[in-house]
Amino acid sequence: MKRDFAVIGLGRFGGSICRELSMEGMEVLAIDIDEDKVNEFKNIASHAVIADSTDEATLKDLGIKNIDHVIVAIGDNIQASILTTVVLTDFNIKKITVKAQNDYHEKILNKIGADQVVHPERDMGKRIAHNIISNNILDYLELSDDHSIVEVKVGAKMLGKSLIDLDIRANYGCNVVAIKQGKDINVSPSAEDKLKEDDILIVIGADKDISRFEKHLVVDE
Template sequence: MKKEFAVIGLGRFGGSICRALSDEGMEVMAIDMDEDKVNEFATVASHAVVGDTTDEAVLKSLGIRNFDHVIVAIGDNIQASILTTLILKELGVKHITVKAQNDYHEKVLSKIGADRIVHPERDMGKRIATNLISNNVLDYLELSDEHSIVEIVANGKLAGNSLIDLDIRARYGINIVAIKRGREVIVSPQATELIEKGDILIVIGGDTDINRFEKKVLENS
């Protein structure tokens, strides 16, 4: 079954989510107070509506509580973001993701019950910085303040070794959960799987452990 999403706020962040969900064939209602933005997404989303989401009556009229997931992507108006989130919670929306502008905004959103809070600019900044610092790290996804998933390119030091030979879990406390080899993706690779140079290792673990692995094994490749 297709999930139904509502995206409130059609700036760069909300707009990109709206397009991505629509491209995946999801039912998406796009909502914004700016008529020009709504018109822009009229042919992208399943429905595009001009509306003030700080008005409970407006949200009720849109049947917002029937959506599986509502994304609050309101830009600079923190008050509108908080009030919209609060009303969504009171109306019983199943799952709410909200874009936070800063740490204070995040604290308030957390207190009023937002299910997921994202900092797209901060998170993207961390990903770019990580990629700039390391030649081996292709991508980075923060799971928490201390744990991440990273894509690491296997160099000559790793090539020809099996996972059991390297014993990465015992030595570094991290796990290789998948290997991308060209178009092939090996999920939960066997301990006997030989690593080839250029393989992309999907690694999960603590940030300090991943950094230790990278410095000891991957540097000076």
Template structure:
């Protein structure tokens, strides 16, 4: 079902979200104080306006109460980010996602009711670090402070062996939830499934367990 979104703050992070949501055919209201940034998104977003998100009357006038999901992507102004989040929460918005600058900012956002807090720079840093450790580590997504999902190429250490042989769950405490094979995806693969070197495994587990799994079965010698 088509949803209405608003993106507040059109820097690199907010702008990227605005472009992608618009590309997916969503209704997007783009808002920023910077006239140049707003002009950049006039032909991308459904609506692009120059406005101060810390002014509750402005948000009400723009119809924010009818928006399904607001992304607060304000850059360096932590005070404006927090005040905007608080106003949106008090207006009864259904879903509020906020970009945090640091852990202290995140704690306050959680206390004032943000539904989701993201650290794009920190999270992207983790993904890139895992990607550059090995060509076989294709992606890394943090699920929580302690658990993640990693997407890895099987390579010669796992190729030709079954999940029973590797015993990943018992040895490393991780679960292989799916295997990508060419254009097919094998969900919840059988323990007897033989892995091919070109397969991509989606593995979920605690970070410490995933680290051991990567060192022993993914990283090249």
């Protein structure tokens, strides 16, 4: 079902979301106080307007109350981010996602009613750090404060062994939820099948357990 979105703040993060949503055929209202940024998205978003998102009357005139999901991606101006979120919560928007600059900012956003708070720089830093640890770690996604999901390319220590042989759940407390083989994803992998060189394991678990799994089984010596 086609949904309506608004992206407030058209910097690198907000601009990227705006482009992707537009490419997926969604109706996107792009808002920024900077005229140059708005002009950049006039031919990308459904509507692109110059506006001060902290002004309640302005947002009301733009019909923000009719938007299903508003993403507040304001850059360095934490005050503007907080005031915008307050206005949106007063409007009873169905879903509000806000970019946080730091943990203190996140605490405030959660208290004033943001539905989802994201840390794009922090999360990307975690992904890159795990990739630096080993080329076999392809992706890393935080699910909560202490649980994550990781994509792991089968390395030398796992090659030719089965899930029974590795016994990842018993040894490391993690669960292999799927195995990617080329374009195919097997969500019910056979415990007896031998792992091949190009296989990718999708593993979920507590961060401390995933860390042990990475250090002992993923990182090649």
